[in-house]
Amino acid sequence: MALVLLAAILKLGSPLGLMNLPIFVLYLTYFQIKPEERAIEKRFGEEYNRYKAKVRRWL
Numbered sequence: 001m002a003l004v005l006l007a008a009i010l011k012l013g014s015p016l017g018l019m020n021l022p023i024f025v026l027y028l029t030y031f032q033i034k035p036e037e038r039a040i041e042k043r044f045g046e047e048y049n050r051y052k053a054k055v056r057r058w059l
């Protein structure tokens with residue numbers, strides 16, 4: 001999603017959008033990704049921890 005936003009920002013030539021992209025990434029990480037990871041870890045336990053050790057968060 002961040003790459004799609006970056007492409008749109010570059011296509012539109014929006015410097016304000018470029019400045020706000022890191023804020024979006026931080027917001028998404030702390031309010032969407034981390035809570036989801038906690039919920040998945042609670043549900044799948046050690047199996048998820050092994051998976052998380054092999055796979056990066058942002059591909």
